[in-house]
Amino acid sequence: MGKPSLRPRGFDDLGLRRVFGDRMLPLLVAAMAFLAALAGAGAMAAANLADHWREGAGSALTVQVPRPGGAAAAGPGTVEETRIDRITGILRGTPGIAETRALPESELNELLRPWLGRDAETASLPLPGVVAVRMAENGLDDSVLARLAAQLSAAAPGTTLEAHRPWVRRLSLLARSLQACAWAALGLVAAVAAAVIAVATRGGLALRREVIETVHGLGATDGYIACRFARRAAGLAVLGAVIGALAALPVLLGLANLATPFQTNGAVGSAPWLAALPPALWIGLPVLPLAAGLIGFATAQGTVRRWLRRLP
């Protein structure tokens, strides 16, 4: 017979390797980790979308000036100017407005082309002048905007000011709702993973009942027995989560590359393929196995300790 040796690292006192879900548990956790990665990416995408809308459309105003080339009502001591020049001048002099740009006729035609086709340039439609306005960081509140609209209308009758803020509010609400759904899905996935680990742990307890009772009778504490199960569960959960995260990586990279043109104003392929994934996801993916390990450890500890309470 072989000479006895010192206990090897990871010595399996309770014989859990033979009975504690060495195949099914990692596969189930891998599926959970895959879903968690997608849900986490969804939450981050929704947050990015909300920020994008808030920073973009939320700070924009559109001013439409009918008959832009017509002469503006001359005030006392003023030189004659067109209606759109008058409006642009007022806007530039308004505090809280960072940038004002009157759209040239060619750009207007470009905007109308999807609806009017190539005839847009030749059709003699009475198009209004359009001024794109970007507000400063703090923007203008609703009462200031109402006063500005009245001022513009007085300077060039028929002029309208359209703030995109109400739409942005609704879109932001939508994005936040999507984000909340994604976080809820993430929580649900974590709960299901915990349930799967609890069921596997109970299975292991049932199969090792006699061994556990013997070891308990020899003076093992609840902590000793629970720790054996918890280490095994954590190890299997980490393994499963690594598989799930690796499986999710190409999917997320593909989705991120599809989304890149929307974030770079249509510049397809402007970023390296791997760089398309947001940094938060590069951090989030390695965190998945850690989180799965923690869930596995805590769930197994709780399950075993509850089970052991039936013993004196």
Added chain:
Amino acid sequence: MVRLDEVGLRYGGTRGGPEILRDISFSIGPGGFRWLLGRSGAGKTSLLRLLSLAARPTRGTLIVLGADIGLVPRRALPPLRRRIGMVFQDFRLLPHLTAFDNVALPLRLAGRPEGQITVDATEMLRWVGLADKTGAWPAELSGGEQQRVAIARAVAGRPSLLLADEPTGNLDEGQAERLMQLLAELNRLGTTVVVATHNDALVERHPARAMVLEHGRLVEDG
């Protein structure tokens, strides 16, 4: 060492089934030896479960190794269990551990240094005549060898109290005699020993004070 006053045991707690043990009172001092006799179902195993702290009394007072078992908190029981050795008729060796690791297990639970465990477990296996079987799996050992490993495991932690439940039930006469010599030697070294059996021939060959149980009551102690 061990003292029982009007002890009763009912499985399932005070509102559980019928009382298995009733009004049990006796005491055993340090270094004592007792036979525990009675027919099957008399309550011998239940009494040993009480003494090994595998169950708590539902009434009465049970003092084991100076602790009132009915009153001590649950977390105080594991250290007490490590001072009690238990030998079963069906050995209860862990099938996934070698003979050496089975014997080493209680020492590991007690947190002994691994180097010391190697020395002690090897010495225990040598004491029971199995020095050449340290790496054997339980399934590779005969019944007598398994029982000797179980004894080595039970005494590896130098227990103050050794309990044996029908330890010779699965052994032939020669193996049973060898086992009794081991138990007697431990008793001479100061360990309190209680052996439950219905092997009358064994009791006659090793005369000692005996307790007799009938229908859960202690009917004789002398």
